[in-house]
Amino acid sequence: MKRNLKFWTRFTWETAGVDLAIAALISLFAVFGAEGVNLKLFVTVAPYFLCIATIFGMMMINSGAHSIYVPLLLSMGETRRNVFLGFRYYQALLITVATAACAIIWLAVPGEVSSVGLRSLPTLICILMITASYGSIVGTIFVKWKWAGTVMIILLCGGLGGLVGFLGMAASMETLFSTALSMVSHLKELPHWMILTAFVSVGLDLLFQWLILRRQEVRL
Amino acid sequence: MSLICEKIVKTYSGKEVLHDVSLELKESRIYGLIGRNGAGKTTLLSILTAQNPTTSGTVSLDGQPVWENRRSLARLCFSRELNANAESGLAAMKAKEYLRIASTYYEDWDKEMEQKLVKLFDLNVKKKMGKMSKGMLSMITIIVALCSKAPYTFLDEPVAGLDVVAREQFYKLLLEEYAASGRTFVISTHIIEEAADILEEVIILHDGKVILEGDTQTFVDSACYVSGKAEEVDAATAGLETHHPETIGRSKGVTVFLKPGQQVDETRDVSVQPVSLQRAFVALCGEEEAK
Amino acid sequence: MNERLTEQKSIYLQISEMIETDILRGILLEEEQVPSTNELAKLYTINPATAAKGVNLLVDGGILYKRRGIGMFVAKGARDKILAKRRAAFAENHIAPLLAEARSLDISKEELLNMIGERTV
Numbered sequence: 001m002k003r004n005l006k007f008w009t010r011f012t013w014e015t016a017g018v019d020l021a022i023a024a025l026i027s028l029f030a031v032f033g034a035e036g037v038n039l040k041l042f043v044t045v046a047p048y049f050l051c052i053a054t055i056f057g058m059m060m061i062n063s064g065a066h067s068i069y070v071p072l073l074l075s076m077g078e079t080r081r082n083v084f085l086g087f088r089y090y091q092a093l094l095i096t097v098a099t100a101a102c103a104i105i106w107l108a109v110p111g112e113v114s115s116v117g118l119r120s121l122p123t124l125i126c127i128l129m130i131t132a133s134y135g136s137i138v139g140t141i142f143v144k145w146k147w148a149g150t151v152m153i154i155l156l157c158g159g160l161g162g163l164v165g166f167l168g169m170a171a172s173m174e175t176l177f178s179t180a181l182s183m184v185s186h187l188k189e190l191p192h193w194m195i196l197t198a199f200v201s202v203g204l205d206l207l208f209q210w211l212i213l214r215r216q217e218v219r220l
Numbered sequence: 221m222s223l224i225c226e227k228i229v230k231t232y233s234g235k236e237v238l239h240d241v242s243l244e245l246k247e248s249r250i251y252g253l254i255g256r257n258g259a260g261k262t263t264l265l266s267i268l269t270a271q272n273p274t275t276s277g278t279v280s281l282d283g284q285p286v287w288e289n290r291r292s293l294a295r296l297c298f299s300r301e302l303n304a305n306a307e308s309g310l311a312a313m314k315a316k317e318y319l320r321i322a323s324t325y326y327e328d329w330d331k332e333m334e335q336k337l338v339k340l341f342d343l344n345v346k347k348k349m350g351k352m353s354k355g356m357l358s359m360i361t362i363i364v365a366l367c368s369k370a371p372y373t374f375l376d377e378p379v380a381g382l383d384v385v386a387r388e389q390f391y392k393l394l395l396e397e398y399a400a401s402g403r404t405f406v407i408s409t410h411i412i413e414e415a416a417d418i419l420e421e422v423i424i425l426h427d428g429k430v431i432l433e434g435d436t437q438t439f440v441d442s443a444c445y446v447s448g449k450a451e452e453v454d455a456a457t458a459g460l461e462t463h464h465p466e467t468i469g470r471s472k473g474v475t476v477f478l479k480p481g482q483q484v485d486e487t488r489d490v491s492v493q494p495v496s497l498q499r500a501f502v503a504l505c506g507e508e509e510a511k
Numbered sequence: 512m513n514e515r516l517t518e519q520k521s522i523y524l525q526i527s528e529m530i531e532t533d534i535l536r537g538i539l540l541e542e543e544q545v546p547s548t549n550e551l552a553k554l555y556t557i558n559p560a561t562a563a564k565g566v567n568l569l570v571d572g573g574i575l576y577k578r579r580g581i582g583m584f585v586a587k588g589a590r591d592k593i594l595a596k597r598r599a600a601f602a603e604n605h606i607a608p609l610l611a612e613a614r615s616l617d618i619s620k621e622e623l624l625n626m627i628g629e630r631t632v
Contacts, residue, residue: 007324068309072318074271075300076325077293077370218271220300220310250558391556399549399559417522417557437561441521496518 004078008086011069012093015061019098022053044113047102048184051124052163054098058128059135059156062091063149066139066209071218080213087209091136095128120187126198133201140205140212221247221282223268223296223372223404228277230263230428237263238428241277245372245406250398252419252436253408256505260428261408262301265374268406269298281372294327297370301377302357304349311350315360319345328369337363340389354381362390365405366397374406379414387411391418416440416497426505436497443500447473448490456488464503475503522557526565531574531593534585541590545575545583572596 026049031042065087073083099121106114138156142149223245230238237260245251245268255261266272268279270286270293278285281292304310310318319338323329338345341359349357358381365375379387395418398405409415422439424432432439446453450472457476465474475495476484484492495503514529516522533539546554551562566583569575574589586592613623 003324003327007321064309068313072310072321073325075298076322077269077296077298078325079288079290079293081288082290215273217273218266218300220302220308388556392553395549395553395556395559399552417516417555417561418552420558420560436558437521437523437564494519494521 004082004086008090012090019053019057022056023050043109044111047105055131058132062135063139067143075218091132116188123187123190126194129198130201133205136205137208140209144212223281225279229275231275241430248402249404250420251406252422255425259425269296295371297368298374299361299365313349316345322364326368330367334367358382372404376408412498440497442478443495444476445493445495446476446490452488452490456485456490522561523565527568534589539585541585541587543585547582
């Protein structure tokens with residue numbers, strides 16, 4: 001288990017690095033889109049970019065991890081149980097790290113946006129749990145049925161691309177910040193269906209991956 | 221200590237690729253697993269190391285099941301044949317990363333040996349595996365196998381794509397490691413002729429069945445090639461197990477497998493020649509082509 | 512020791528014959544250590560068990576002897592033993608095929624002796 005933790009911890013940091021890079025890229029777009037930058041406002045909004053980046057990252061990396069790393073680790077003599085647990089550990093660690101980073105920024109730079117942000121954290125965690133599970137399920141499907149996985153990945157990319165396009169348009173219409181802020185202010189409420197969806201997603205992911213992983217054949 | 225598989229059956233979508241395979245791999249041996257393409261070699265190795273599930277049958281190491289058993293798995297290493305084509309997820313991975321993961325997961329990984337071998341093979345580990353030649357990928361397979369230090373190490377086609385100098389290097393490295401550690405190595409290979417002399421035991425897999433398992437020397441010594449005038453050859457080999465007959469005009473040649481106590485009737489006017497492992501293998505497994 | 516292996520004969524027999532030849536030629540001296548089975552295995556890229564089989568053949572024949580924990584040594588009188596053995600086999604291994612070939616080429620015994628007489632041993 002020690003080796004397993006070592007691998008997945010490193011994997012989490014690598015993923016976090018990718019997420020940070022995506023966040024930086026989105027920030028860059030936002031800064032170019034906006035007229036005049038308010039530094040304090042920018043800093044307090046940045047955690048949202050980080051969350052968006054984490055969503056992106058998890059979708060891409062979770063599905064990639066299933067088709068590359070899961071068979072690879074099995075080929076190196078890890079048990080299915082440990083691969084399964086290691087993957088859960090990575091998901092949990094990444095979500096914890098991302099939301100903790102958001103919380104730290106918001107606590108460090110208090111303000112209107114920050115207080116909304118802090119209250120949105122439970123919702124953000126739920127959203128991240130849902131996307132992490134979705135990415136993982138897509139990855140599992142991709143390993144077992146390549147064509148279905150490909151369709152789901154295309155839908156995913158389309159959806160996320162649309163979101164980015166929408167944000168980009170919003171930025172050019174008004175300022176990105178005010179549009180985005182009006183959107184995120186809804187996040188501070190945590191509807192019951194959101195919690196339910198989060199747990200159902202995680203449950204589905206666990207069930208699905210275990211069913212597939214249990215009898216998976218290693219092909220590199 | 222021994223690795224035992226009993227009555228292994230493996231079915232892929234209704235097609236049986238392994239039929240009732242039972243084997244015992246003893247400690248401190250070099251085994252050769254030989255068989256034609258599609259005989260089920262990789263499938264068998266995957267099952268012995270619990271990387272693929274069986275349809276029925278069991279694999280155990282010292283009486284402990286191997287499936288999902290970390291303690292048993294930690295003593296096994298199956299260094300897979302790497303084919304980093306565009307479809308493979310490994311294509312985008314650097315060799316360095318692959319070796320790093322291997323060094324994390326194999327408990328007794330020999331870092332020093334890894335560096336020595338990378339240098340010996342002059343391998344650029346910063347290269348992506350998708351951009352590597354078959355020979356370079358084989359070098360990675362070899363490095364993982366040797367550095368893993370696993371008591372039972374399986375190599376799948378370790379010399380594919382390697383030039384003759386590198387193949388020679390591999391055989392010497394293998395013997396050196398074997399002499400120093402007494403680990404068991406199981407090597408699946410197509411290049412039988414070269415490897416024959418280093419294989420203490422040979423396992424021949426044909427159409428998903430083990431048709432021979434035993435001491436290489438005994439097997440090779442039991443086989444011979446009898447040739448001459450067809451009638452003489454038939455008379456000399458009457459009652460013996462013959463394979464792969466070849467005739468040209470009045471002349472005939474046939475490979476004979478002698479059971480203990482049997483011998484070719486040399487009073488007949490025939491030539492009796494020894495055969496190599498490769499010829500013996502072709503005689504056993506190349507039957508369909510001969511007919 | 513640096514001869515190449517052939518396919519015509521079992522490898523362990525070739526190993527023991529090569530060691531014998533080296534003793535005959537004075538490459539290996541009496542009471543001198545011979546290469547270990549692992550060294551032989553690496554040199555010829557053969558399985559150590561095969562090399563050991565070849566070496567054991569010589570131990571059984573009294574050509575080599577084991578010193579516990581050190582290795583294999585050439586026995587005293589090994590050279591004479593090999594010489595005697597090879598001489599005994601000379602007629603069977605070399606003269607017999609020579610005569611057989613001479614017979615099928617219609618070379619008479621006299622002609623054959625003359626041919627041998629023309630050469631220096």
